[in-house]
Amino acid sequence: MRSLRIGLAQINTTVGDLDGNVAKVLEHAARAGELGVDVVAFPELTVTGYPPEDLLLRDHFVLDNKAALKRIVEGTLRQAQGVVLIVGFVDEEGGEIYNAAAVIHDGRLAGVYRKQLLPNYGVFDEMRYFCAGVETPVFEIGGIGVGVNVCEDIWSSEGPTRAQALAGAEVIININGSPFHAGKGRFREEMLAARAADNAVAVCYVNLVGGQDELVFDGGSMVFDERGELIARAAQFEEELLVCDLAVTKEKPERAGDGAPARIVVSGASSSNNKPTVAPRVAEPLGADAEVYAALVTGTRDYWAKAGAETALVGLSGGVDSSLVAAIAVDALGAEHVVGVAMPSRYSSEGSLADAQRLAESLGIELLIVPIEPAHAAFLEMLERPFASGEGDSGAAEENVQARIRGNLLMALSNKFGWWVLTTGNKSEYAVGYCTLYGDMAGGFAVLKDVPKMLVYRLTEHRNAIAGRDLIPRSVIEKPPSAELRPDQLDTDSLPPYDQLDPILEAYVENDRSLEEIVALGHDEALVRRVMAMVDRNEYKRRQAPPGVKITPRAFGRDRRLPLANRYRGY
């Protein structure tokens, strides 16, 4: 029985930080060497970070990426003798670029694999940049046939994995930048197990970890044996070097027929045959709410770290959304890097300010209190004459003025102290436009932008359960939601109850269902029409919204690209 010690280096790269990414690769390669690893694999586009988007259109960026790869190749001589590295980078030939994996050993670039299946749906635009590869080489590492491929490549049962298996690969190493959405992990695991068993190859899946703008990568790297049994799994949302011994039980396969691609010999017989085997780690996947919460914390933490800020400012209304955002911010940045500001108005209830104070105390964060009455009164005075000719309307203008005074205050504090504003709206509100552009939508990052209101409640309870106490006060959770922009206002004055609204939004926004299909799910037709109209009408607001963490199969933003001027009415 031959064996290979595999290392899956699930690291948190940063887009554009070529030097930082190179250093991280070499550091993990060195650790892998110390652990007797034969081959260590890194996530998709390791060198550039993922996704680099239109940086890829710059010739000098691609050149810099190639120079960075060269530093990794040379660095292995000093830092990772004997270890084979699989590293994602941008390959270039004749003016075309490829999403590629380099196979590196002892100061030598032994081979390159170019991604064949380029995703161009959802959040992905890979055909905007890359040419598709056409070759499926098999690399011989420690006497074992290894096929390397990239992310999407393994999702097709007809793809390169099969070609590589047929050409003699016993092990497939698949490097990924696979964005998180709730529940995706199980789907991935089932697909990978099937791919391994169907092709009788071991499958090593290494995923990126960390946040990048609206995307969060959840790690959860996995190894399956050739029967499709899971033998190792890394944690979600944490950097990890997952190490395991892969026993290749079969004799050297002779599947490769005439015309199969030549095997590229990378390294000699595995040294791990003589090493004591390592106990494979099989981390437990997080529960449904826990993984979403972790994604939000990761997305927030990394946006601050990678875009270059320390402290977050959160407007605290005493409501459940802003309270959850503050809790996430504390978990992401530490209480000393979170500042709350309460901005009560003439319409705020006493309970609201008290709840904001209780929350700040519970989280241990600083709380500023800036009543907005002076500016509110000034605006009403300034607008008295211009508004005099206004017909008796709903009062939305007067309500929004208050939200925008708060937006202005938040941004003033942000500009003065370098704090970045976390906005507090949730997906249900963004969907139906129950939010004020430049008011409560003002800020650098909208943590809950993809979190429907009912899930906001579940995440709040989840966080409190972990704390073992009402970290977010019970009074915050239990009061009826209100924007408090006029006396005795409630969300239900304008919106259906969230337990009716959220399922309709999921059907329309995430699943592109038609009116008839949504009604067939059991919803009231008039209500469905009303909700669809609200969603359509508010596209312009969402276009100017800050980025937020994608946690569903379809988030607002690059995931859902709709025209603003759009006369299509599906209701």
Added chain:
Amino acid sequence: MRSLRIGLAQINTTVGDLDGNVAKVLEHAARAGELGVDVVAFPELTVTGYPPEDLLLRDHFVLDNKAALKRIVEGTLRQAQGVVLIVGFVDEEGGEIYNAAAVIHDGRLAGVYRKQLLPNYGVFDEMRYFCAGVETPVFEIGGIGVGVNVCEDIWSSEGPTRAQALAGAEVIININGSPFHAGKGRFREEMLAARAADNAVAVCYVNLVGGQDELVFDGGSMVFDERGELIARAAQFEEELLVCDLAVTKEKPERAGDGAPARIVVSGASSSNNKPTVAPRVAEPLGADAEVYAALVTGTRDYWAKAGAETALVGLSGGVDSSLVAAIAVDALGAEHVVGVAMPSRYSSEGSLADAQRLAESLGIELLIVPIEPAHAAFLEMLERPFASGEGDSGAAEENVQARIRGNLLMALSNKFGWWVLTTGNKSEYAVGYCTLYGDMAGGFAVLKDVPKMLVYRLTEHRNAIAGRDLIPRSVIEKPPSAELRPDQLDTDSLPPYDQLDPILEAYVENDRSLEEIVALGHDEALVRRVMAMVDRNEYKRRQAPPGVKITPRAFGRDRRLPLANRYRGY
């Protein structure tokens, strides 16, 4: 000599307005019939409007589009007997969709062509939606071989045009949704002339006209004979039915060899052989500044019309940007649908308010005057305590407060009266972040978002030249640019002079040039570094900017997709 009377119906479709687009097609087909036209062609994706973006992911939208096409087919029996129609629509087969052209005659769908070359760069995401067609049928219309293809198809010298010519097409009808940028017309014309001459086919190019979100389509449909000579050209930025007689001088070609696709007979011998020939119209293309000005007017007019608003509100500072925006708004919507508002502060010069008043009078628009002092004083009072601990900074926080008070006022008026706000920033300001998020960036449409400051001046002079007077007052044009957010402030306190800034921005933003390359153009290295850093640092602001009209080869927005968290420093 055989001949074909061609009609190119350069119409202004609306995305999602299937009924409106169907009506417009039938109306133009009827007019074509009255003019003795044999074949009338409409722009790309006529039925759905272009580009429909993620509406294409909805099954019911694609079904509705097919039903709309059916109404056109049936309508030809009543409204356009004897005329062949070429109509863009979304074809569907086996769950895949195609960007297609229907060939329709007397109540019959005679054939379909599916676009082969799908653009997936710049503003285009066609691979996100469409499958590429593979067949190149030749249609026999009035005894003449006609190849139909779609937009990008004709840009490749190896593309379907050549295949169709080799298969016996004597005439190519190419239907387009080709977005405008300054100077693109000449480039298009040269390409089309070459394509016609190289393949010895007449080329009929019909383009969409009108605005759709950030894109403007400039029409300018053209006909070339088989020697590549231009024989007809439609106006830019206007709907038009361009009619001309195409003389096919050669005898029936016998180029099609074995294995060539069968000719699909659509209609019998042309009736136009017996008609008096029509004098072909050759509209003169607009000059460089005139076409940009027309694009801005068209983009603004159509965004208001298609997204559903009547009146525009413009904050008038007395500066050149807001004055030009007001002039464009008046040309787009009429003076009665434009309202100006001057919002002087304690730092506004006397000249500013006087200039705003002079401009409003010159344009004949209503002007509101709302001094911001009450809110300004209130904010300073509210911020006194929170700001007390602030280090001595640049005062940017205090400056932005004023801009955001103005943003709040504009939006309050917008909310109260249903006016939409036109923002006034230009591309130079958006590029370097010399603008306030939620302040002067607040609004529904940023007319000058893609217009560099030096071009703002040229457009102003252009508009005054047309008016034959200083429609935009000379004092507005000649004063040094200032944001007037602190005493005696000038743009040049923070920025290099615009005649130095704009060429650096063009090289970096539009052409992706590196530091070394820009310096090699003759710019000061320290200045280039500073400008590149400002551009990179302000990506987050642009992400929350309103849409604006694309008039350069690369606009901010979908045309330039950069990560927010991005550590790449090319300087």
